[in-house]
Amino acid sequence: MKEFELINRYFTGRGISRRDVDLGIGDDCALVNVPENCQLAITTDTLVEGVHFFADIPPRALGHRVIAVNLSDLAAMGAEPAWLSIGLTLPNIDAQWLEAFTDGMHEIAEYYNVQIIGGDTTQGPLTITVCAKGIVPNGKALTRSGARNGDWIYVTGPLGDAGLAIEARKQGWSIAPVHLKNANERFFYPSPRVAAGQVLRGVATSAIDISDGLLADLSHILKQSGVGAVIHADKVPTSAALNSLDNDELRLQLALAYGDDYELLFTVSDDNKNMLEAKLNQYGVEPVCIGQIVNNDGRLELLNNNQPWPLPEVGFEHFS
Amino acid sequence: MKEFELINRYFTGRGISRRDVDLGIGDDCALVNVPENCQLAITTDTLVEGVHFFADIPPRALGHRVIAVNLSDLAAMGAEPAWLSIGLTLPNIDAQWLEAFTDGMHEIAEYYNVQIIGGDTTQGPLTITVCAKGIVPNGKALTRSGARNGDWIYVTGPLGDAGLAIEARKQGWSIAPVHLKNANERFFYPSPRVAAGQVLRGVATSAIDISDGLLADLSHILKQSGVGAVIHADKVPTSAALNSLDNDELRLQLALAYGDDYELLFTVSDDNKNMLEAKLNQYGVEPVCIGQIVNNDGRLELLNNNQPWPLPEVGFEHFS
Structure with missing residues (x-):
């Protein structure tokens, strides 16, 4: 299977389509719209085999987990999750593994109404970097710096x-x-x-x-x-x-x-x-x-x- | 050196500060502002050692290159580059290597007026995933689908x-x-x-x-x-x-x-x-x-x- 086939089979046309996405997977960039009076919240988390998970983790769990840890950062800011970009480095193509892994991704993405809008698929040691983007009304984000005496x-x-x-x-x-x-x-x-x-x-x-x-x-x-x-x-x-x-x-x-x-x-x-x-x-x-x-x-x-x-x-x- | 020291030494407070960034490195998410009547263009590219570059590539070149390939995707959409998230997986901490690598990153980021707003630093085989975000006036993005007979x-x-x-x-x-x-x-x-x-x-x-x-x-x-x-x-x-x-x-x-x-x-x-x-x-x-x-x-x-x-x-x- 080539990279384009992999993307077509496991990503393109799967998952939800948000109305704020004008262009998803398949061009040089995705194009999305941020509503007026809102800020964009952006976070990135990487999971590496042997460091963040064992090699025999169920692939469906891995797909779920790598998205969950990113959505958790959006949650901590009070942001509404919107879009995901996936950098996926795989040692080889294992259709059964990929099917379960991407099922795990699409299931949680759908549950939280986030769309996978693009990414990159490369060959190498199993490493997954997700960049999640969310939306928060201007000035309403939760930060780490607001705790006060007595709280x-x-x-x-x-x-x-x-x-x-x-x-x-x-x-x-x-x-x-x-x-x-x-x-x-x-x-x-x-x-x-x-x-x-x-x-x-x-x-x-x-x-x-x-x-x-x-x-x-x-x-x-x-x-x-x-x-x-x-x-x-x-x-x-x-x-x-x-x-x-x-x-x-x-x-x-x-x-x-x-x-x-x-x-x-x-x-x-x-x-x-x-x-x-x-x-x-x-x-x-x-x-x-x-x-x-x-x-x-x-x-x-x-x-x-x-x-x-x-x-x-x-x-x-x-x-x- | 621990992860936080690494981020502090090589990323926090270095590079440019854009006025549209309300919160950069150091919280669960970055917070940025997209101007009115503009779309957000988003792209992701991964470079893996031994696949996209030789292990002995000059680290300054690698830092430059991983950002350049992402800005190139923004360029292909006609977008103005704005913000970068970096997923950096390193086998170990080599201060000299990191100094040159991040110099290469900050140099090109500064040249194109883009701000590194966050990312993740993990231990593992050398792999770098960048998610670049840019801005393009509504409806003006260049896509792959508009070529017509005679062009x-x-x-x-x-x-x-x-x-x-x-x-x-x-x-x-x-x-x-x-x-x-x-x-x-x-x-x-x-x-x-x-x-x-x-x-x-x-x-x-x-x-x-x-x-x-x-x-x-x-x-x-x-x-x-x-x-x-x-x-x-x-x-x-x-x-x-x-x-x-x-x-x-x-x-x-x-x-x-x-x-x-x-x-x-x-x-x-x-x-x-x-x-x-x-x-x-x-x-x-x-x-x-x-x-x-x-x-x-x-x-x-x-x-x-x-x-x-x-x-x-x-x-x-x-x-x-």
Whole structure:
């Protein structure tokens, strides 16, 4: 199969067609329209075999995941996802693999009403770079720099499941099949918090998606907002799968310092706290308050059952 | 060096700041503004070590080239380049290499007034995916589908030099140093025809950039416009470097079927031919007429000194 055949078979004419796309796949560029009084939000994420996923990841999960992690960045800005460009580097053409991989892509793209408008297909070690574009009303985007003293700190759902899935496999942990299945499902098919991000818009004071780990991602907000925080480790929501670990330290390590779950972390003022909780509930999201922003020279203080708790090593680091 | 340090040292605060960028590197997304009555043009190109370039390519050239090939796609639509997202996968951190590589990127970005607004840096086999965004007035973009019977076919400059540089190295051809130097320069530092693309806007009937080879890229225009063409191989402009090959067949093979020079191929009606030539001349571009669009069931007829000439094998193909 040649490059053009591959594009024709797996991309052209598949997926949704948005009315704001004048020209999709098949010319030197795509042509799209951004509505008036809106800004364009743009993000890029790369997944590399052996670094971000195991070689035997189900291809449908990989297709889902590479789009999900990009939509998660749009969600963290409160943007409405619109268009995707895909840079796909493949070692060879495996029709069965490609069919499942692109099924995974098209399924999530369709669910979130985003259109794949172009990209590049090349031969080489399996690497996928997605550039996602979304739309946000002028001046309404959520950034990392708006957290203020006294704001409450929330997460949109349980943390640590993706870490559990990865580490259970790496370390050969023995985990009940139902818990392993659930943890794998969260790693393979993360749900970007797109609706929640749009609900937060104009109410939350800052937001970020938890891709590198709760504490690492919170530290970006603290730094860019010029504030500190107190976090209660015992309040961080965790799943039944994670709770099945009988090692409390390990459980907290995964929940606090592992990324890849793609929940949102956000801050909100005391005045707006209850209203925002109620509004998120309407969208099926149950945010959990895990701490508060404080003025303490940018420090991050971690408590567990109100006792000081040592900060775990934070987040995934390339090139460390 | 960690990922954040790498981004800080080589990307953040370097390069130009455009007034239409509200938020650049450092949040979940960049935020930019598209002017009213304009469309957004989006393109993506990936370069992979060992496929698109040799491992020992000068890093400054690689940084230049990966941006140039993307700007060339914007040029082919008549778009004004605006913003770049970079997906950079590196096997390791080599400060000297990175310094030169990012110098090459920032130099060309500055020259064309484009801002690097974000991306992702990961560890893995050397692969670079750039997503370039540009702006074009509503309805004025150049596409591949507008060529009409009787239109003249042009290229914006000499072809085959990049192919000469690559093949001379691969095959160990003996070429005069000055010619080899010039051919390498064109392969390493291609000049995307950004100004020419904007001059063509609203006048040329179709355009494409020559990345896969003249005949392969022309065939896209023919297919998408539903027309055929006659090309005069002897009229295709070639450099002194390429002319120094004493094998005429090889010379034509490189000029007609090798890509990577990033000149534009365009069509223009007989009425607008002279005006467009004069206008391009004002921008230092000397377009050369190499044939004509004809109605002949989509066939591509190649003549050399008015004699039929066999079509060379066309274009670079992944997975062929």
